[in-house]
Amino acid sequence: MEELWTNNSIELIGTLGGTPEFSHKSRTDEYYVFPLEVERLSGTTDRINVVVSADIMRKTELSEGAKIYIKGDIRSFNNKSGTGSKLVITVLAHEIRFTDEEDRNNVTLIGTLCKKPNFRKTPMGREICDMMLAVNRRYERSDYLPCIAWGQTAAETSEWSVGTSVKLEGRLQSRNYIKVENGVGVEKTAYEVSIISAEKI
Numbered sequence: 001m002e003e004l005w006t007n008n009s010i011e012l013i014g015t016l017g018g019t020p021e022f023s024h025k026s027r028t029d030e031y032y033v034f035p036l037e038v039e040r041l042s043g044t045t046d047r048i049n050v051v052v053s054a055d056i057m058r059k060t061e062l063s064e065g066a067k068i069y070i071k072g073d074i075r076s077f078n079n080k081s082g083t084g085s086k087l088v089i090t091v092l093a094h095e096i097r098f099t100d101e102e103d104r105n106n107v108t109l110i111g112t113l114c115k116k117p118n119f120r121k122t123p124m125g126r127e128i129c130d131m132m133l134a135v136n137r138r139y140e141r142s143d144y145l146p147c148i149a150w151g152q153t154a155a156e157t158s159e160w161s162v163g164t165s166v167k168l169e170g171r172l173q174s175r176n177y178i179k180v181e182n183g184v185g186v187e188k189t190a191y192e193v194s195i196i197s198a199e200k201i
Contacts, residue, residue, distance in 0.1 A: 006110070007109065007110035007111065008074060008108075008111075008135045008137065009071075009108045010072055010073060010091055010107045011071050012048065012069070012091065012104060012172075013067070013102065013104035014048075014067070014068070014070075014104075014105075015036070015037045015068075016035075016036060016065060016067075016068060017034070017035040017036060017064070018034055019064050020034040021034070023051055030053070030054040031051050031053055031054070032053075032054065032057055033050065033052075033090065034052070034062065036091075040105070046172070046173045047174050047189070048090075048091055048172055050090065051090045051091065056096055057096075060098070062096070067101075068098055068099060069097050069104075070091065070096050071094055072093040073092055073094070073137070074092075074107065074109075074135075074172060074193070075090050075091070075092050075143055076089055077090070087146070089191035089192075091172070105171040105173075106169070107168075107170050107193055108168075108169050109133060109168050109169075110165070110167045110201065111134050111135035111142075111165075112134045113131060113132070113134075113160055113161070114133070114134040114144065117129050117130065117131045117160055119154065119158035126150065126151070127151055127152075128148060128149070128154050129148070129149045129157045129158045130192075131146070131148070131149070132145070132146055133145050133146075133168070133193075145192075145193055146190075146191070146192040147194075147195055148193070148194055149195040150195070153195060153198055160200070166198060166200060168196075168197065168199075169196050169197045169198075170193045170194050170195040170196045170197075173191070173192060174191055175189065175191075175192065176188070176189050177190060
């Protein structure tokens with residue numbers, strides 16, 4: 001099992017929303033994926049894909065509908081198959097246990113801005129800033145994680161330049177949208193870290 005890095009940490013408590021299915025094999029290790037449903041304070045539910053090793057899954061005997069705690073990190077994968085989203089975001093679980101605690105979604109990231117922040121306003125006048133954060137992990141790899149800031153934080157982060165080192169806290173959220181493909185609207189899901197606080201380091 002890979003060690004947790006302090007620059008990429010996520011804690012989730014939610015309900016297992018489906019049966020774990022085989023995802024992939026890395027060297028001799030097998031991995032499975034399942035959706036975790038995490039409710040926000042607003043009542044909206046984020047549906048987050050969690051990847052777990054076969055070893056951890058066997059120890060916990062996961063079943064649909066179970067309430068579980070997960071500690072891990074956020075991973076990105078560049079999908080080159082031509083089907084589905086180009087940037088695939090998942091959570092790699094390092095620890096899973098059963099719990100009866102309230103839903104939780106806490107993210108801490110330390111990384112570097114790898115694209116110029118995109119500042120915009122909604123039709124209702126709300127300020128938003130989209131950012132792409134490169135977060136280092138082992139073996140000289142990086143995860144590229146889309147992040148979004150709101151209000152005053154959006155205005156502040158919009159002034160930051162590419163290469164700025166950033167520490168942020170927030171939550172991992174899912175967002176459904178419609179993409180037109182061959183003249184037909186297809187429902188898609190985007191994943192991003194909704195920023196609660198951010199600072200230069």
